[in-house]
Amino acid sequence: xxxxxNPARFLRLAALVLPWVSVLSAILFAAGLYLALFVSPEDYQxxxxxxxxxxHVPAAWMAMFAYSSMAVAAACALVWRHPLAExxxxxxxxxxxxxxxxxxxxxxxxxxxxxxxxxxxDARLTSVLILFFLYLGYMALVDAFDDPQRGHRxxxxxxxxxxxxxxxxxxxxxxxxxxxxxxSVLRMDxxxxxxxxxxxxxxxxxxxxTYFAATVILRMRAELAExxxxxxRLTQAGGV
Amino acid sequence: MADFFHMGGYAxxxxxxxxxxxxxxxGLLLASLGTLRRKxxxxxxxxxxxxxxRRRAGAGDAGGxxxx
Numbered sequence: 001x002x003x004x005x006n007p008a009r010f011l012r013l014a015a016l017v018l019p020w021v022s023v024l025s026a027i028l029f030a031a032g033l034y035l036a037l038f039v040s041p042e043d044y045q046x047x048x049x050x051x052x053x054x055x056h057v058p059a060a061w062m063a064m065f066a067y068s069s070m071a072v073a074a075a076c077a078l079v080w081r082h083p084l085a086e087x088x089x090x091x092x093x094x095x096x097x098x099x100x101x102x103x104x105x106x107x108x109x110x111x112x113x114x115x116x117x118x119x120x121x122d123a124r125l126t127s128v129l130i131l132f133f134l135y136l137g138y139m140a141l142v143d144a145f146d147d148p149q150r151g152h153r154x155x156x157x158x159x160x161x162x163x164x165x166x167x168x169x170x171x172x173x174x175x176x177x178x179x180x181x182x183x184s185v186l187r188m189d190x191x192x193x194x195x196x197x198x199x200x201x202x203x204x205x206x207x208x209x210t211y212f213a214a215t216v217i218l219r220m221r222a223e224l225a226e227x228x229x230x231x232x233r234l235t236q237a238g239g240v
Numbered sequence: 241m242a243d244f245f246h247m248g249g250y251a252x253x254x255x256x257x258x259x260x261x262x263x264x265x266x267g268l269l270l271a272s273l274g275t276l277r278r279k280x281x282x283x284x285x286x287x288x289x290x291x292x293x294r295r296r297a298g299a300g301d302a303g304g305x306x307x308x
Contacts, residue, residue: 037244037258048248052257059261094271098264106257113253211265218272225279232286 006083007224014217021213028207035200052110054200058208059102064166066096071163074156086152090142091219095212097135104128115179123172124180127165134162
């Protein structure tokens with residue numbers, strides 16, 4: 001019974017949460033963009049290109065967050081057969097891929113003026129590119145089977161195997177000599193950037209996160225509707 | 241204002257970044273909303289036809305007075 005009750009409870013909760021995260025996301029984007037573009041100072045070395053950070057870093061954080069949460073969901077799907085876990089992973093994947101693409105391209109747009117190159121095969125950039133391919137691979141794999149259950153099973157295993165890439169991304173800048181700078185916000189001894197830049201960054205990071213929450217709810221509702229459609233079609237086909 | 245759009249000479253890099261962010265986020269949101277609307281419409285129309293079929297199946301058992 002809990003298999004059926006759970007999605008119903010999720011839909012009720014989602015209906016409650018969705019308006020709040022949507023409004024919150026809009027407010028955070030407005031405030032964050034205002035601070036990032038008008039209030040925050042230019043960098044003494046990087047000039048105005050530092051403003052790319054306010055898009056690049058939240059996108060990178062969300063790319064890793066979405067993947068990590070999908071890997072946790074994959075474990076729940078494989079171990080406990082939680083009915084919503086696969087729905088979540090499938091719904092979150094295109095969003096995670098979008099964040100990763102955004103992170104890669106804004107990184108290039110920042111790298112060209114500041115490093116003098118669009119791309120280098122250093123550990124950070126390469127591991128994020130692999131993350132992007134993991135997202136694409138997962139999305140392709142889930143839909144590659146005639147039996148959706150087998151597709152989800154294979155996809156969940158891919159997500160778990162690929163999870164090894166997440167700590168590699170995070171610590172790549174410490175473990176290897178990279179052109180990419182090491183962490184300046186999430187470090188053991190506190191953020192190393194000035195509050196005038198930290199605030200817009202954190203607000204936009206929250207804006208990205210609430211955007212993700214709202215959009216993933218929409219996508220999960222669509223996926224649950226799709227599953228009901230499949231069931232109805234099966235009963236129709238079997239009942240006639 | 242011109243200074244603002246000029247971005248200290250880095251206009252192309254900064255504005256392409258923000259433009260792409262807008263494109264990706266709004267694109268994904270609209271695509272998700274579109275899919276949701278389509279699926280919910282399909283689900284509603286299926287749910288409307290299903291009870292009729294059930295009734296028809298029941299009527300069929302009772303002697304089949306109804307034909308589509």
